[in-house]
Amino acid sequence: xxxxxxxxxxxxxxxxxxxxxxxxxxxxxxxxxxxxxxxxxxxxxxxxxxxxxxxxxxxxxxxxxxxxxxxxxxxxxxxxxxxxxxxxxxxxxxxxxxxxxxxxxxxxxxxxxxxxxxxxxxxxxxxxxxxxxxxxxxxxxxxxxxxxxxxxxxxxxxxxxxxxxxxxxxxxxxxxxxxxxxxxxxxxxxxxxxxxxxxxxxxxxxxxxxxxxxxxxxxxxxxxxxxxxxxxxxxxxxxxxxxxxxxxxxxxxxxxxxxxxxxxxxxxxxxxxxxxxxxxxxxxxxxxxxxxxxxxxxxxxxxxxxxxxxxxxxxxxxxxxxxxxxxxxxxxxx
Amino acid sequence: xxxxxxxxxxxxxxxxxxxxxxxxxxxxxxxxxxxxxxxxxxxxxxxxxxxxxxxxxxxxxxxxxxxxxxxxxxxxxxxxxxxxxxxxxxxxxxxxxxxxxxxxxxxxxxxxxxxxxxxxxxxxxxxxxxxxxxxxxxxxxxxxxxxxxxxxxxxxxxxxxxxxxxxxxxxxxxxxxxxxxxxxxxxxxxxxxxxxxxxxxxxxxxxxxxxxxxxxxxxxxxxxxxxxxxxxxxxxxxxxxxxxxxxxxxxxxxxxxxxxxxxxxxxxxxxxxxxxxxxxxxxxxxxxxxxxxxxxxxxxxxxxxxxxxxxxxxxxxxxxxxxxxxxxxxxxxx
DNA sequence: ACACAAAATGGTAGCGCTGCCAAAAAAAAT
DNA sequence: ATTTTTTTTGGCAGCGCTACCATTTTGTGT
Numbered sequence: 001x002x003x004x005x006x007x008x009x010x011x012x013x014x015x016x017x018x019x020x021x022x023x024x025x026x027x028x029x030x031x032x033x034x035x036x037x038x039x040x041x042x043x044x045x046x047x048x049x050x051x052x053x054x055x056x057x058x059x060x061x062x063x064x065x066x067x068x069x070x071x072x073x074x075x076x077x078x079x080x081x082x083x084x085x086x087x088x089x090x091x092x093x094x095x096x097x098x099x100x101x102x103x104x105x106x107x108x109x110x111x112x113x114x115x116x117x118x119x120x121x122x123x124x125x126x127x128x129x130x131x132x133x134x135x136x137x138x139x140x141x142x143x144x145x146x147x148x149x150x151x152x153x154x155x156x157x158x159x160x161x162x163x164x165x166x167x168x169x170x171x172x173x174x175x176x177x178x179x180x181x182x183x184x185x186x187x188x189x190x191x192x193x194x195x196x197x198x199x200x201x202x203x204x205x206x207x208x209x210x211x212x213x214x215x216x217x218x219x220x221x222x223x224x225x226x227x228x229x230x231x232x233x234x235x236x237x238x239x240x241x242x243x244x245x246x247x248x249x250x251x252x253x254x255x256x257x258x259x260x261x262x263x264x265x266x267x268x269x270x271x272x273x274x275x276x277x278x279x280x281x282x283x284x285x286x287x288x289x290x291x292x293x294x295x296x297x298x299x300x301x302x303x304x305x306x307x308x309x310x311x312x313x314x315x316x317x318x319x320x321x322x323x324x325x326x327x328x329x330x331x332x333x334x
Numbered sequence: 335x336x337x338x339x340x341x342x343x344x345x346x347x348x349x350x351x352x353x354x355x356x357x358x359x360x361x362x363x364x365x366x367x368x369x370x371x372x373x374x375x376x377x378x379x380x381x382x383x384x385x386x387x388x389x390x391x392x393x394x395x396x397x398x399x400x401x402x403x404x405x406x407x408x409x410x411x412x413x414x415x416x417x418x419x420x421x422x423x424x425x426x427x428x429x430x431x432x433x434x435x436x437x438x439x440x441x442x443x444x445x446x447x448x449x450x451x452x453x454x455x456x457x458x459x460x461x462x463x464x465x466x467x468x469x470x471x472x473x474x475x476x477x478x479x480x481x482x483x484x485x486x487x488x489x490x491x492x493x494x495x496x497x498x499x500x501x502x503x504x505x506x507x508x509x510x511x512x513x514x515x516x517x518x519x520x521x522x523x524x525x526x527x528x529x530x531x532x533x534x535x536x537x538x539x540x541x542x543x544x545x546x547x548x549x550x551x552x553x554x555x556x557x558x559x560x561x562x563x564x565x566x567x568x569x570x571x572x573x574x575x576x577x578x579x580x581x582x583x584x585x586x587x588x589x590x591x592x593x594x595x596x597x598x599x600x601x602x603x604x605x606x607x608x609x610x611x612x613x614x615x616x617x618x619x620x621x622x623x624x625x626x627x628x629x630x631x632x633x634x635x636x637x638x639x640x641x642x643x644x645x646x647x648x649x650x651x652x653x654x655x656x657x658x659x660x661x662x663x664x665x666x667x668x
Numbered sequence: 669a670c671a672c673a674a675a676a677t678g679g680t681a682g683c684g685c686t687g688c689c690a691a692a693a694a695a696a697a698t
Numbered sequence: 699a700t701t702t703t704t705t706t707t708g709g710c711a712g713c714g715c716t717a718c719c720a721t722t723t724t725g726t727g728t
Binding site: 017022023024025026029035036037038041060062063064065066 | 704705706707708709710712713714715
């Protein structure tokens, strides 16, 4: 069952020109405030625009001028607040610069990412923003061939195609391990989600375990759940982990969502934090600051990453890597 | 400081046609799998496409065919997971139907919404999706004049322009009040965020208080914080509310983020839930299911709203209102 | 083999706008 | 008043593609 919306007779620039009694190029110049025209002409054009309810057609404009003001985002997920945060940072800058954001969700699937990047490239965007540095060779090839700017955010451990903005996940993992070791924890476990798909979480995990290993204090046990991260997954994960390894003194979670779940598990079971068990997360979500004991975690500049990447894009800055770093939040769960 | 990315010589359909030794229209037909062509021709065209690395230009295609496959989203916020949820529901359907999502963030500002809708309309989208039914008269006028489909989601209390998908916020407010009354609570308070901007929260509040009033049990006190909703705001809000009105027996929060903050406040202060104080939220976020006591709340079909709206759009269904309802989650905080 | 229907293909006029260039008008200089 | 310079302005050729129509090729039935 389809519906025919009355095809609104679209007003074109030519009609505005005729109504205003000027040439098409004059209308174009006035509307873009580009080139020169008299005040009188401008007023006449604007009056005609107003009167006819003219809405410029950016599709046509983009085709004619060969330079689009679209920025494409291929994001892994919309369930994890991390990516909306990046979009938020970017969208403010883009809107302020008359750019338009388009997006698609890859669901952490590199193959899907490739297909979606191909689809988005068909819109001839000015730039493409991606999460992380891990992409299929096909994706990378398309991106390089596209001639548009590429921004990879939230990871710096690897070789960027063009612009990279964010922080090192493996360094975050190392910092987390060092912090726990410094605080004297020795029987450390890990609760995480699907590391195959979330490669950044995988990098943190590697940095974490390698640091423990180097300190002669290897990871005691780990619980890795299938599926995406969530508080529920974290709660169940910790429950399983502790069932197997009840004598752990600290647990590192793949991120704050998982850690909050673990925190709730401890609350429910009367496990006192941090004396009986320490909990450490990653991301620095707001919720972790409101729990009775603030969550110990690493706060990442997600909004800022999106913002800086967007700024580099609109400024057409040269290829570069921008390390925004991260902040270790001591909190009270360690 | 700007950067000249080497202007990749863009491959056009004409070049593909030449390379494949066929006409342009044949290439176009093959690529869109529309009209008829022989298998042999198809293979030749595909080989040329492959070899040249041709990426169709949808800008040109859209201009020529006068029917875009863009769907524009004007969303109030990316901080509140509610809107990413809607985007998530919609984006799956859109991607499956070769549509492309474009978005902009209104920041709950009707004037900003109007400006952003105008900007997005310039891309001649097939549809525009908006949150709620409250828009400026200018926005409504533009939308009607645009000739494209309009979907308003997450609210049904009002008059839609075209499609409306979601649930009634005032009914949700009423249901919350009835639930608390039925459970015997009589000294009820409210903690909320900026109701001027978030009109849907305002509608819930009205439905809630009117129902209390009608039951001869008016709202005892309310704490309304400036700014957006957050767990932090909920925690502080409850603290202030209880400082003024320590004898409340239940508190209704503007949403789950706020309610979780209130929950944490109680945990930290040793206020036992629900015997000393009952807590009721709104949204049915995942986090509320993982707390030691599951949060009593109303679960809303946010992802589904986006999905259904997108399905109606791609199917070009006639104007209609789809009530997806909501579910009252009894939880354990009431 | 022949007539006729069906399938496959190519040519070309726009889609609505911008960029370039030349022409006209206005302003400044002599 | 006339020339030179500067500011305004309009015309028109595309941007890369699709839609439509005309034409050619292939297939079918007798």
